[in-house]
Amino acid sequence: MSRGGVPDWLSRARSGWTWTGASRPPWADDPGPGQESVWDYPRPPRLAPDTRHIIVRDGDHIIAETRRAVRVLETASPPTVYIPRSDVDDDLIQAESGSSLCEWKGPASYWNVVLPDGTRHERVGWSYERPFPEFASIRGYLSFYPARLACAIDGELVTPQPGGFYGGWITSEVIGPFKGAPGSSGW
Numbered sequence: 001m002s003r004g005g006v007p008d009w010l011s012r013a014r015s016g017w018t019w020t021g022a023s024r025p026p027w028a029d030d031p032g033p034g035q036e037s038v039w040d041y042p043r044p045p046r047l048a049p050d051t052r053h054i055i056v057r058d059g060d061h062i063i064a065e066t067r068r069a070v071r072v073l074e075t076a077s078p079p080t081v082y083i084p085r086s087d088v089d090d091d092l093i094q095a096e097s098g099s100s101l102c103e104w105k106g107p108a109s110y111w112n113v114v115l116p117d118g119t120r121h122e123r124v125g126w127s128y129e130r131p132f133p134e135f136a137s138i139r140g141y142l143s144f145y146p147a148r149l150a151c152a153i154d155g156e157l158v159t160p161q162p163g164g165f166y167g168g169w170i171t172s173e174v175i176g177p178f179k180g181a182p183g184s185s186g187w
Helices: 008-015 133-138
Strands: 046-050 054-058 061-066 069-074 077-082 093-102 106-114 120-127 142-144 150-153
Touching: 046 133, 061 142, 069 133, 077 142, 093 120
Parallel strands: none
Antiparallel strands: 046 069, 054 061, 054 150, 069 077, 093 106, 106 120, 120 142
């Protein structure tokens, strides 16, 4: 059974969230000047073009560099930055087996980074090769885990989202608390 072309299982997953960006919970931090609260981001997530200088590297190896990124803004999570495939060094990435499913974006594919010296970083990036229609504009774009590679926005080194599963990019402009920390599974 489906409603509006969305299978029931997907509709249930999408409706299971308490917080949707309509209001901030009492424990949310108040943003200061020039800051964004992740509790003001919507659910379903919103795509936002980002022309700042984005760079992903491992030491001297630049894996990706762009001024044409897209941020995915979703309630309770720091932005995830997606980089066009044309701005990723194809010689350094390698498709990995396995996948996961986001109830908003669709099935995710994973990527390894393999440096010229043979150093391998397993499953440090992901993409949506067959996203749901609402996220078709990020088809093939890659994002990378800032816990595993050095990611920077306009020179500011990104802090990884807590918990190890999610790949949000925390900078000084974004405040939480953030999903992924202990006790946040229902956010």
